[in-house]
Amino acid sequence: MATQTDISDKYGAIARSVTDSGLTACCDPAMRCCDPITKNLYGDLERDGLPEKALLASLGCGNPTALTELKPGEIVLDLGSGGGIDVLLSAKRVGPTGKAYGLDMTDDMLSLARENQRKAGAINVEFLKGEIENIPLPDNSVDVIISNCVINLSADKSRVLREAFRVLRPGGRFAVSDVVVRGEVPDAVRKSMLLWVGCIAGALEESDYQAKLRAAGFESIDLEPTRVYDIEDARVFLTEAGISVDEIAPQVEGKFLSAFIRATKPAAPCCAPGCCTPGAIPGRV
Template sequence: MSNESIRETVREEYAKAARRVTVQGGACCGSAAPAGNPITSNLYGDAETASLPTAALAASLGCGNPTALAELEPGETVLDLGSGGGIDVILSARRVGPSGKAYGLDMTDEMLALARENQRKAGVQNVEFLKGEIEKIPLPENSVDVIISNCVINLSGDKDRVLREAFRVLKPGGRFAVSDIVVRGAMPADVRRSVELWAGCIAGALEESEYRAKLEAAGFERIEVEPTRIYTAADAKGFLAGNEGLERIAQMADGKFMSAFVRARKP
């Protein structure tokens, strides 16, 4: 599948997710999933969600809580890559305060419309949603203090370009602080293709050492990959229902796929 095909498939799936969010909620990578989804559930504390619009929480398709883990400070400028329904942008805006700013970047018109409506309902002013692709960020170089993202980089067909763009727009000393799906260790190609429907959906997750290498190649330093949730065979069965060889695939996936917090700095 070409990068353009991946991009269009992602765009279509997330447009569908935005349209159905008020009916049945969302799931990692834009798919419908049952309640209790081990990837997307229980990522935010009650104090964070209490004042959020219901649609913002329902449209959360992520695998972590980068706004909390990024340790945002008042006055900082934050960019969320693949901002979806806007939950992490709204939370970031509140953390950086009126002297700071939070940008959300998304390529899907339906998600952007949902995010702007959620912004209006939340009453936050220091937010701007931008239409664009994470492989070509529509901001100048050295303009952002912190880049966050929530289970989106794994969907890109050109992750090297995403990381180079992130490096470009960060200020010197800026922080890359994303939640993403990461693979640990080798896995047979046929198994990996099936599990990608669960963990990566379109382009698939990077192996941990590969993620580190790509960040280094983009120019980043002080790279850390911190597991936040490691998925079990039982988790995999819920997402792979109907796939041939389910039991074998689930057992081989056991403990190899994880949500992780990926940190790095621009020198």
């Protein structure tokens, strides 16, 4: 499993490449394996008006801003915000009375994101430096948490989910895109494929992901597959790595996928005198 330093160094290099050369992240030699996972995730209307380098730096496996309805005035937090594309999209949706935070641990990505914020003229945006295992925001301070294929990079996913639960307000929504594994896969095969799928090696089995969300306190958990990765997509990458694609294909097909993962923090129980009618569900008026 890559260390946080490894991850920070890798994504810092990608941010510098986007800044200096104008290449898309997945044209960068260090990230060539991600294509086609990270491309064509955003529609023309979403791309319109965004700085080019916010799009070039996108390394996700989905579009988390499409996962949940964002309402004017809400506060949104993007875990692992990278070049800032999902933060800027969220800021548009919550409007001037809302706010969108981006959290990233990589100085070069934060620098790129803040430059993209300046170019977009987004005043309801703030990029924070920190780790997703230690979110630098108070308890019960965020309405919606999004993330785009970043939680799978963490070595302590349970802590990430507990932190997400902590900063969400009662009734708050968790809506992320992530890579997951479906069923059992031999360790050697799993490692080879996960190095290709989104260029990571830490995705959870889908039932394990759901169990960790429940353990953190979430409810209404839903995991919706959005793309199942085909072994043929990885043929060149795996062949270059000395792996026989035809031999591992039967153990791989249908087992690696991107998914939308949604959950909710339970609403606070009703406590004010007279706030609940007889027989009402606690937390609802």
